[in-house]
Amino acid sequence: MMRRLSDLPLRDLELLSAYLDGELTPREAGRLQARLDGEAGLRWALEELRRTVSVLRSLPEVRPPRSFTLTAEAAGSRARAAAYPVLQLATALATLAFVAVVGLDALSSRATGVALAPTFREQGELLTAAPVEEATLAPTSEPPQALSASAPEEPPAASEIQAVGSATPEVPIGLEIERSSPGAGPGTATAFPTAMPEESSAADQTGPVEGTPCEACGGGQAPAEAEPLIGAAPLGSPSAQTTPTLGPQAEKLGGEPEIADQANAPAAFSSPSSTARPSLPTLRLAEIGLGLAAALLASLTFRVRRKR
Amino acid sequence: MIHDAQKGDLEAFNRLVLAHQSRVFNVALRIMGDPDSASDATQEAFISAYRNLRRYRGGSFQGWLLRIVTNACYDELRRRKRRPATSIEELSTEPDGNPGEPRLSLASRHQGPEAAAEDAELSRAIEDCLRRLPDEFRVVAVLADVQGYEYAEVARMVGKPLGTVKSRLARARGRLRDCLRHYGELLPSSLRLQDERA
Numbered sequence: 001m002m003r004r005l006s007d008l009p010l011r012d013l014e015l016l017s018a019y020l021d022g023e024l025t026p027r028e029a030g031r032l033q034a035r036l037d038g039e040a041g042l043r044w045a046l047e048e049l050r051r052t053v054s055v056l057r058s059l060p061e062v063r064p065p066r067s068f069t070l071t072a073e074a075a076g077s078r079a080r081a082a083a084y085p086v087l088q089l090a091t092a093l094a095t096l097a098f099v100a101v102v103g104l105d106a107l108s109s110r111a112t113g114v115a116l117a118p119t120f121r122e123q124g125e126l127l128t129a130a131p132v133e134e135a136t137l138a139p140t141s142e143p144p145q146a147l148s149a150s151a152p153e154e155p156p157a158a159s160e161i162q163a164v165g166s167a168t169p170e171v172p173i174g175l176e177i178e179r180s181s182p183g184a185g186p187g188t189a190t191a192f193p194t195a196m197p198e199e200s201s202a203a204d205q206t207g208p209v210e211g212t213p214c215e216a217c218g219g220g221q222a223p224a225e226a227e228p229l230i231g232a233a234p235l236g237s238p239s240a241q242t243t244p245t246l247g248p249q250a251e252k253l254g255g256e257p258e259i260a261d262q263a264n265a266p267a268a269f270s271s272p273s274s275t276a277r278p279s280l281p282t283l284r285l286a287e288i289g290l291g292l293a294a295a296l297l298a299s300l301t302f303r304v305r306r307k308r
Numbered sequence: 309m310i311h312d313a314q315k316g317d318l319e320a321f322n323r324l325v326l327a328h329q330s331r332v333f334n335v336a337l338r339i340m341g342d343p344d345s346a347s348d349a350t351q352e353a354f355i356s357a358y359r360n361l362r363r364y365r366g367g368s369f370q371g372w373l374l375r376i377v378t379n380a381c382y383d384e385l386r387r388r389k390r391r392p393a394t395s396i397e398e399l400s401t402e403p404d405g406n407p408g409e410p411r412l413s414l415a416s417r418h419q420g421p422e423a424a425a426e427d428a429e430l431s432r433a434i435e436d437c438l439r440r441l442p443d444e445f446r447v448v449a450v451l452a453d454v455q456g457y458e459y460a461e462v463a464r465m466v467g468k469p470l471g472t473v474k475s476r477l478a479r480a481r482g483r484l485r486d487c488l489r490h491y492g493e494l495l496p497s498s499l500r501l502q503d504e505r506a
Binding site for chain 1: 354
């Protein structure tokens with residue numbers, strides 16, 4: 001009767017196989033030996049396994065068809081293989097650093113834009129604070145009526161200036177008018193076209209102001225001449241020092257040094273950006289450098305991977 | 309020699325290759341079933357060994373190499389399974405090769421062309437039966453029975469518990485015996501399998 005070994009219970013097959021190789025514990029081997037003594041089928045199965053193993057062991061060694069020694073080129077690939085993970089890591093780090101710097105750049109650009117707004121606001125406060133001081137000084141040299149008289153017939157213009165300058169609304173209109181031309185200057189360039197005619201008209205009304213530096217600066221009456229106005233302001237300073245003893249015209253002149261001071265405001269405006277600017281080129285350089293490094297490392301990694 | 313090779317001495321490593329390539333190739337051959345695939349797996353194993361030589365922490369260097377070649381064979385077999393069309397074609401054509409032209413240079417145990425032809429026949433029968441085994445059974449049977457390694461060594465090479473190796477080997481032997489029974493006339497009388505007499 002023909003029988004298949006694979007029909008044997010798996011446990012028996014495993015025991016017989018391990019018994020054949022001496023891999024059973026003495027206790028297991030003893031128990032199996034007892035069974036072998038009483039079971040012919042097990043003895044047959046053990047013998048078949050023994051023959052099978054002998055057949056397998058009879059397989060001859062085959063001579064390799066060629067030598068498998070490594071060439072220098074294959075050995076070179078070992079260095080490349082070792083470099084590959086390092087290059088991978090370096091590429092990843094360079095890419096991360098690049099992304100971080102770009103993000104930092106974007107954030108700093110936004111922060112610079114946001115930071116400028118409060119600065120403008122501060123400047124605006126300075127501009128409004130100055131007229132208040134002026135207003136406290138003005139009564140000593142001239143009654144408020146005189147000031148208001150300096151621009152009595154231009155309420156629309158004054159309100160316009162007030163709107164453009166966005167200064168404190170509680171400041172007397174007359175004062176606004178007087179200092180609107182320089183004060184509005186830093187805020188917006190559009191203040192000049194409206195402010196300059198205001199001042200010139202006021203100067204025309206006060207008459208004696210003619211020939212003052214303000215006339216020289218206001219003569220152009222063009223927005224583009226805002227710079228000469230600022231530059232010419234110090235010229236009026238000697239006369240401005242005599243402000244307390246002068247009349248309303250002198251009071252106007254006395255405003256000139258302040259005009260000059262506040263004309264420096266644009267420089268103050270640029271200070272936040274000028275402090276931020278030096279860092280921007282550094283960031284840009286870092287971005288370029290890291291971007292190039294990441295690209296270079298990526299291409300190198302790719303080449304190494306292909307040659308591995 | 310291993311120490312020198314670990315330092316990057318290529319000549320030292322190649323001496324190790326020459327010392328072990330026959331065993332490594334034979335294991336690959338019995339697992340893969342054809343010399344071309346076995347050559348590829350062997351070469352791949354030696355390259356991998358050279359690249360990872362620093363990870364070798366002592367013990368049997370040959371065992372370490374055989375573990376690498378076994379893994380290389382597994383990888384190739386998995387690739388074949390993902391491309392079954394190629395694999396089936398290869399497997400179906402190989403056993404029908406011209407019997408008069410042995411593909412392998414067998415180290416014949418006997419003298420004379422007739423004996424050599426018989427050996428070749430027997431080898432083909434065993435190879436055929438090995439090929440019919442599931443991969444995990446075949447690997448264990450090759451390492452334990454064809455190459456004669458102990459269970460513990462086989463377990464290290466295949467990275468499986470000893471119990472798994474025992475079980476796989478027992479089942480592999482059972483299936484091989486049932487397969488070889490069909491080649492009874494090819495087997496030497498001392499090895500000829502017997503039918504059970506109830």
